[in-house]
Amino acid sequence: MSCLDRQTVLIGLDGASFTILDHLMEEGTMPFLKKLISLGCRGELTSVIPPLTPPAWISLITGVRPGTHGVFNFLQFESPKSRYIKWLSFRDIQRETIWSIVNRHGMRAGSLNFIGMNPPPAIRGYIIPGFVSWRWLRKNSYPEDLFDRLRGIDGFDVKEMALNFREEEKAVKGCQREEYEDWIWLHIRRERQWFDVVRYLMKHDPCHLTAMIFDGLDRIQHVCWRFLDPAYALKAHAAWEEKVRRLCLQYFRNLDEFLEQIVDLAGPQANIFIASDHGFGPTREILYLNQWLCQQGYLKWKDNTAMGTKSVAGQSEDIESLGVESPYRSLLHLDWKKTKAYAATASSNGIIIQVAGKRGEEGIPANEYFSFREELIDKLRNSCLDPQSGEPLIKEIWTREEAFAGNFIDCAPDLTLSLRDSGFISIYPSEVYCRPRSQIMGTHRPEGVFAAVGPAIRKGEVIPPTSIINVAPTLLHTLGIPIPSDMEGQVITQIFDPAFLRAHPVETGAPTVPPERNQDASPQREDAEGQEQIMLRLKSLGYV
Missing domain, CATH: 3.40.720.10 (Alkaline Phosphatase, subunit A)
Known part of the structure; x- marks a missing residue:
């Protein structure tokens, strides 16, 4: 004790x-x-x-939402201007x-x-x-x-x-x-x-x-x-x-x-x-979101990109893989000059809208952002449908203002989706944009x-x-x-x-203070070690 x-x-x-x-x-x-x-x-x-x-565990230990603490995913953009x-x-x-x-x-x-x-x-x-x-x-x-x-x-x-x-x-x-x-x-x-x-x-x-x-x-x-x-x-x-x-x-x-x-x-x-x-629940199907975006004219794969059971790197890949294990390989095979919107990671269920001048010169004009976003939302609601039943595959769509209000909103996805069975999207190319899983798996709720x-x-x-x-x-x-x-x-x-x-009423105190970083190592040494660690993990996961 x-x-x-x-x-x-x-x-x-x-x-x-x-x-x-x-x-x-x-x-x-x-x-x-x-x-x-x-x-x-x-x-x-x-x-x-x-x-x-x-973002969930960080929200739990900070008491604030992701748009305030700045964490959205396992992998996220280095800055609002970076790809x-x-x-x-x-x-x-x-x-x-x-x-x-x-x-x-x-x-x-x-x-x-x-x-x-x-x-x-x-x-x-x-x-x-x-x-x-x-x-x-x-x-x-x-x-x-x-x-x-x-x-x-x-x-x-x-x-x-x-x-x-x-x-x-x-x-x-x-x-x-x-x-x-x-x-x-x-x-x-x-x-x-x-x-x-x-x-x-x-x-x-x-x-x-x-x-x-x-x-x-x-x-x-x-x-x-x-x-x-x-x-x-x-x-x-x-x-x-x-x-x-x-x-x-x-x-x-x-x-x-x-x-x-x-x-x-x-x-x-x-x-x-x-x-x-x-929480958790069952997932029975896979939505290949980037493939749907491609079919709707919002995304363009490079001409040598393989479909179906081949990965975008040309290696043999499980047809039910989502791309969680290799987002970099997928992004390398986008034709950025002809891509207006894409899903960067499977785990975020998010769509990034390419705005010219934000992460490169490619993309839609900045003054068309909101009208383009509304058009895309409408298409997702009314055209992303089950090929067999015609039912919507997406049950809810949040804009970044709705999901990630806060100081770090610019690093968040522009749209976040909840699929009809709450599953994760796949970011891979595919011959079809939706297919049933071979067996039921678990997914987040x-x-x-x-x-x-x-x-x-x-x-x-x-x-x-x-x-x-x-x-x-x-x-x-x-x-x-x-x-x-x-x-x-x-x-x-x-x-x-x-x-x-009654004995211990809730009290409000002073605001939080900025997080303290470990100062034991020099910045140069710490950064070098951090980058090496990141690359080790990304390679072991198949990200690079």
Whole structure:
């Protein structure tokens, strides 16, 4: 048990959905989580637009929307004037995080497995970032001696803990039959590594705010949704499929045990929060958005661009690949002089409008931007239709002002789409612009999960849906920290015991301060190392 006078623990479950968790709790796979939630509050946590890991987690830890913190995707434009797409880093986060706010009020904070935390800021506590390959994980952790201490953990293996980027391609491309078991075991072992680390640090380096993410849920649900969703999982399967389903359930049993031990370590006086960056649901089809744009005359592929099962680089490619793993290859094969609009990345479901003078001389005149955008919206609504049924393939379209209002709107997509089955687009060329998937996969949905339990929390309450930007101010309130005046989220007061709120009313404090970058390395050395790390990750993912 921690010796701290007050303690808050945030357990992030990447991609968690009550569609799955409720079923697993009721059937006995996750008995501790069922008991824990019954002792506190629960509700739906509404993600950002679009419901994507980087902007969602950054919104959760800053309490502001993507247009304010500046993060829109895993890869995003270097600047409003650049056509260069770069990997997300801490330098892109333009708002103060809860780790820094907690530190400024004399408390310690720990951050484990959050994306965008590299290179790590110097904080009172510790940081091990997520989405970093094993070769760079130690260099991007803080403090510098942290990994020396972690080597004392029995079975500690940085290669097991870090992401294997080649393996992670399966989350969007799917698995072959013989690959499922190895894929699930990979994430069972990874979660064990992260659990061992958080257990060690809670025992030996306690913090007032401890926050960590288990991200195997997202990966497994992408590939194994049909084995988990009760709408599909309870149907008869072949013997090998039943084996895969049992292994998926083993992952969640292990996770339930980890949750129990973390809560026990925190002690009865700690307030425990569980949150996800987004939810999940099934996807059954693929929309080749760039191909549709091509057919409508808005995009032109270079003449040597192959269609169908060949990638734009001429290499053999899965016909159901979205292009998440290789956006650069796709963009290299656009005829920029004849392209007015294009999708740069599959994960953003966004369309970029080429405006002359913004990212090059090509594109529409700047004074035609709004009329062109309205024309494109109309075409997407009325002409992007199912070739068989004639039904719209797009259920919602947001302009950048609607989705990303804020100081960094100029780096955001011009249009963001929600497809009828909430799937991700493909940016690849294709002979057709829409085709059914060979099997059901999982995809992101905006309805995530939120739960809270502890001495300050009401018991047995189900709250209305609340925004993900409300989590940060709520965590701060449990620690007695005034809510920064420029934080867009608000404290979720419905979850607190009335007596706690009377004794601890919500207070508004000074605005946040600009994020502090790590000054330990010289800028030249840090930039060179950062670029090398980015290229390593992009190559391992197939981006370049």
